[in-house]
Amino acid sequence: MSTESIALPRSAAPPRPFVDQLHQWVTTVDHKRLGILYILFALLFLLVGGVEATIIRIQLIRPLNNFVSPQVFNRMFTMHGTTMIFFVVMPVMFGFANYLVPLMIGARDMAFPRLNAFSFWMTAFGGLLLYFSFVGGDGLYGAGNAPDVGWFAYAPLTSKTFSRGHSTDFWILSLLVSGFGSIGTAINIIATILCMRCRGMTLGKMPLLPWLNLTMAGLVVLAVSPLTAAQLMLLVDRYLGGHFFDTQAGGSAVMWMHFFWVFGHPEVYVLVIPAFAFASEIIPVFSRKAIFGYPVMVAATMCIGFIGMSVWAHHMFTLGMSSSANTFFVLSTMAIAVPTGIKIFNWLATMWGGQIDFKTPMLFCAAFLFQFLIAGLTGIMLGSAPFNWQLGNSYFVIAHFHYVIVGGILFTLFGAFYYWFPKMSGKMYNETFGKLHFWLFFIGFHLTFDFMHVPGILGMPRRIYTYEPGRGWDIWNLIVTIGVFFQAAGVLVFIGNLLWSYLRGALAESDPWDAWTLEWSTASPPPSYNFADIPEVKSRRPLWDLKHPEDPDWQYE
Amino acid sequence: MQSSSIDGAFRGDDTSAGTSVGERRSNALIGVTRSNHANLVKAFVTLCATAATAFTEPAHPSMNPTNIFAPVSTPAQSIFDLSIFVLAVTAAIFIVVFSLLAYAIVKFKKRKTNDGREPTQVYGSTQLELAWTVIPILIVVVLFLAAARVIASIQNAGQPSNAIQVTVVGHQFWWEYRYPSLKVVTANELHIPVSDLAHPTPTFLTLLSADTDHSFWVPRLAGKTDLIPNHPNSMWMDPHETGLYLGQCAQYCGTQHAKMLLRVYVQTRDEFDRWIQEQSRPAHVSDTVSEGQKIFEQTACINCHAVGGTAANGRFGPDLTHLMSRDTIASGAAPNTPVNLRRWIQDPSLIKPGSKMPAMGLTDPELNAVTSYLETLR
Numbered sequence: 001m002s003t004e005s006i007a008l009p010r011s012a013a014p015p016r017p018f019v020d021q022l023h024q025w026v027t028t029v030d031h032k033r034l035g036i037l038y039i040l041f042a043l044l045f046l047l048v049g050g051v052e053a054t055i056i057r058i059q060l061i062r063p064l065n066n067f068v069s070p071q072v073f074n075r076m077f078t079m080h081g082t083t084m085i086f087f088v089v090m091p092v093m094f095g096f097a098n099y100l101v102p103l104m105i106g107a108r109d110m111a112f113p114r115l116n117a118f119s120f121w122m123t124a125f126g127g128l129l130l131y132f133s134f135v136g137g138d139g140l141y142g143a144g145n146a147p148d149v150g151w152f153a154y155a156p157l158t159s160k161t162f163s164r165g166h167s168t169d170f171w172i173l174s175l176l177v178s179g180f181g182s183i184g185t186a187i188n189i190i191a192t193i194l195c196m197r198c199r200g201m202t203l204g205k206m207p208l209l210p211w212l213n214l215t216m217a218g219l220v221v222l223a224v225s226p227l228t229a230a231q232l233m234l235l236v237d238r239y240l241g242g243h244f245f246d247t248q249a250g251g252s253a254v255m256w257m258h259f260f261w262v263f264g265h266p267e268v269y270v271l272v273i274p275a276f277a278f279a280s281e282i283i284p285v286f287s288r289k290a291i292f293g294y295p296v297m298v299a300a301t302m303c304i305g306f307i308g309m310s311v312w313a314h315h316m317f318t319l320g321m322s323s324s325a326n327t328f329f330v331l332s333t334m335a336i337a338v339p340t341g342i343k344i345f346n347w348l349a350t351m352w353g354g355q356i357d358f359k360t361p362m363l364f365c366a367a368f369l370f371q372f373l374i375a376g377l378t379g380i381m382l383g384s385a386p387f388n389w390q391l392g393n394s395y396f397v398i399a400h401f402h403y404v405i406v407g408g409i410l411f412t413l414f415g416a417f418y419y420w421f422p423k424m425s426g427k428m429y430n431e432t433f434g435k436l437h438f439w440l441f442f443i444g445f446h447l448t449f450d451f452m453h454v455p456g457i458l459g460m461p462r463r464i465y466t467y468e469p470g471r472g473w474d475i476w477n478l479i480v481t482i483g484v485f486f487q488a489a490g491v492l493v494f495i496g497n498l499l500w501s502y503l504r505g506a507l508a509e510s511d512p513w514d515a516w517t518l519e520w521s522t523a524s525p526p527p528s529y530n531f532a533d534i535p536e537v538k539s540r541r542p543l544w545d546l547k548h549p550e551d552p553d554w555q556y557e
Numbered sequence: 558m559q560s561s562s563i564d565g566a567f568r569g570d571d572t573s574a575g576t577s578v579g580e581r582r583s584n585a586l587i588g589v590t591r592s593n594h595a596n597l598v599k600a601f602v603t604l605c606a607t608a609a610t611a612f613t614e615p616a617h618p619s620m621n622p623t624n625i626f627a628p629v630s631t632p633a634q635s636i637f638d639l640s641i642f643v644l645a646v647t648a649a650i651f652i653v654v655f656s657l658l659a660y661a662i663v664k665f666k667k668r669k670t671n672d673g674r675e676p677t678q679v680y681g682s683t684q685l686e687l688a689w690t691v692i693p694i695l696i697v698v699v700l701f702l703a704a705a706r707v708i709a710s711i712q713n714a715g716q717p718s719n720a721i722q723v724t725v726v727g728h729q730f731w732w733e734y735r736y737p738s739l740k741v742v743t744a745n746e747l748h749i750p751v752s753d754l755a756h757p758t759p760t761f762l763t764l765l766s767a768d769t770d771h772s773f774w775v776p777r778l779a780g781k782t783d784l785i786p787n788h789p790n791s792m793w794m795d796p797h798e799t800g801l802y803l804g805q806c807a808q809y810c811g812t813q814h815a816k817m818l819l820r821v822y823v824q825t826r827d828e829f830d831r832w833i834q835e836q837s838r839p840a841h842v843s844d845t846v847s848e849g850q851k852i853f854e855q856t857a858c859i860n861c862h863a864v865g866g867t868a869a870n871g872r873f874g875p876d877l878t879h880l881m882s883r884d885t886i887a888s889g890a891a892p893n894t895p896v897n898l899r900r901w902i903q904d905p906s907l908i909k910p911g912s913k914m915p916a917m918g919l920t921d922p923e924l925n926a927v928t929s930y931l932e933t934l935r
Contacts, residue, residue: 071911288675292680327704334700338694352679356667459624
């Protein structure tokens with residue numbers, strides 16, 4: 001690898017007028033700018049989805065509360081779920097993939113820069129379309145009306161009979177539009193990783209982050225396509241007299257469930273595999289050790305991808321499938337615990353014997369390991385079909401999947417924000433506020449989601465706008481709601497830290513973490529062309545080789 | 558140093574000491590994992606089983622009437638037994654992995670006295686990775702077999718000839734119960750006989766839906782099963798103790814999903830037979846309330862409601878023939894008192910906003926008359 005690419009001088013161009021800059025951002029096809037646009041878009045929606053969650057929790061703070069009406073409550077949980085899945089976690093993962101994949105494989109951009117821009121704007125307008133329903137949901141009929149059919153929108157609640165007006169149409173169209181964006185980005189990630197790696201980077205020498213994003217992108221193509229098809233069928237039902245899901249005319253409500261969950265379960269892996277990718281980059285660097293068992297980590301990821309396509313009906317254990325179907329989906333669901341367990345053990349072994357430096361990114365990743373362990377174990381409980389007949393659709397499920405999505409995904413995501421913030425912004429974040437964010441969010445997370453398991457065990461179903469007193473649920477719901485305020489405070493500290501650091505923070509070096517992958521070999525922030533000379537690598541840790549010429553990795557791989 | 562060593566590729570950053578340091582580290586890792594595993598599993602399986610049982614102890618039924626860990630019926634009981642096993646296994650896994658993680662982050666935290674040298678680089682270990690692949694596979698097989706057994710025992714249970722058969726129809730937002738062989742139709746409060754071991758009389762439910770998806774969940778009696786239009790389902794229960802068992806709809810079905818409450822009255826066989834007998838009779842019609850009956854039959858009430866033996870034979874709403882035999886109205890949302898009944902007829906959204914029953918805009922005298930009429934339907 002050439003040394004020129006290690007430390008490029010900071011570009012010293014004079015600042016441009018605001019309109020010029022705005023124009024550049026809107027028309028950009030640069031993977032880094034699109035990545036940042038994705039991330040900012042997701043952060044905005046994170047705040048919106050967080051407000052919705054807070055409204056839900058205030059309503060449930062005590063039995064028979066009247067903070068919001070049932071109609072508003074139903075809109076809130078529908079919008080919260082749809083927003084967080086489709087317009088927060090997916091875009092933010094695409095954003096990081098966009099930003100990091102070309103840098104980590106030594107490329108100058110994604111394979112299809114224009115498709116990249118197109119995909120981002122499709123996702124962005126999909127999100128805006130969803131929220132436009134608050135204004136235009138009922139169109140000519142009067143006041144706005146957001147979707148209230150639940151984020152998995154089971155048929156036949158979505159049919160014209162039960163869901164009048166246009167709120168459900170906004171839900172369908174926004175997911176249809178953003179779905180095309182997701183498929184575009186996934187194709188782009190696959191093409192980039194397969195075709196644009198720098199010299200010497202065989203698939204076996206590629207860092208884990210691109211590997212995991214390759215798996216994620218493959219899953220997006222396989223999973224979002226059936227969802228898109230189902231949305232089209234639902235539109236046909238609603239407007240062209242189709243009967244796919246119209247049970248009054250012989251359609252099948254169960255078919256919608258299959259369509260949705262054959263998307264919905266791989267979607268969990270679409271979200272969590274990039275989170276694994278962050279952990280697989282951050283844990284080695286802050287433990288000062290190479291990732292333990294690289295080939296097994298790749299194999300386990302692919303394994304999760306393949307098995308993940310065959311477990312969808314564990315979301316449907318209560319719908320009355322035959323005992324043999326239930327048994328099969330128990331087996332496939334439990335099987336996925338094996339590769340997931342391998343990953344946890346390999347991260348553990350990576351830390352073992354290291355010198356773990358608990359800077360903010362590593363704090364978040366360490367908490368992720370514990371929390372993801374618990375999420376996996378409650379997943380095993382839910383995967384045991386008979387246990388699921390009790391726990392399914394209860395608050396236990398809500399606690400379980402928030403343990404995955406918040407405790408697993410969001411924690412590593414926060415870690416990733418702090419880890420790559422110096423690279424993206426060229427500034428260092430404030431470590432004290434980073435740690436404050438961690439502890440606030442950690443306390444809030446555990447108050448909310450640890451105690452949320454209990455009302456589920458005590459028989460509290462999900463999606464109820466209020467509950468009866470005397471069921472033993474009151475105290476648990478109170479604690480759960482209190483936790484939300486800690487989480488909100490944590491997120492505000494996070495946003496404040498990012499803003500303050502961007503405007504006032506110390507300048508970041510090109511390689512503040514003494515890390516090993518190619519993105520740290522170029523300036524912070526990287527120039528638009530990424531690398532003055534396209535690097536050439538000989539191992540999975542090219543910067544280790546550079547820093548330890550007496551003892552390079554390629555001698556051992 | 559050879560990368561084809563049996564423990565995989567590892568080495569030290571200090572090449573002169575690389576081989577010995579690397580091997581020692583790698584072997585230590587194997588040793589600790591194995592001994593921890595063996596000891597901890599033994600010690601904690603018992604502990605976890607105790608903890609899981611302890612958790613259910615304070616959950617007294619009167620405090621937690623919908624606790625899944627207080628089963629009184631065979632399906633709920635076999636799920637409970639499986640749950641305890643699954644909880645014990647997962648708790649054991651949790652304690653082992655948690656301890657290892659906690660040990661690692663404390664033991665290998667960067668020291669203040671760090672000399673700036675990179676730690677020994679270990680790239681992997683085939684033996685270790687094989688171990689933490691094979692052991693989880695074995696655990697998974699055990700958990701799978703345990704689940705498969707319970708699935709078969711619940712789903713494939715035969716229906717004895719003396720079983721009570723009830724057809725449950727889910728509506729937005731109430732429950733309709735039909736006893737086809739006993740010629741009884743009622744709403745929102747299910748009555749079934751207790752099933753003692755000497756004379757088992759299980760109840761088999763056929764689950765249908767009139768509109769959207771619903772789910773029948775009375776945690777102490779059985780797991781939940783969905784009611785899906787065009788997709789008849791079934792479930793069964795054989796409660797061993799009399800009493801009132803609560804639950805509620807567990808599949809989002811629209812605005813008032815939260816107030817689609819379930820009440821199951823488990824009665825002795827005699828009480829149940831008496832109840833069936835009372836429910837089979839036509840409505841009690843009294844001349845003193847003929848004014849209310851007239852209003853009831855001349856407004857839209859009878860489009861949806863039936864009162865046996867009268868002109869009212871609507872089927873969209875609950876059958877009111879024996880309304881006053883029920884403890885609650887509005888699918889459990891309010892106690893069945895004259896005041897509540899009057900409020901409900903006046904404007905259902907006062908009790909259950911989003912309910913499908915419209916406010917009929919009756920005047921006060923009309924309201925009083927209709928309420929008085931309904932109060933005679935015993």
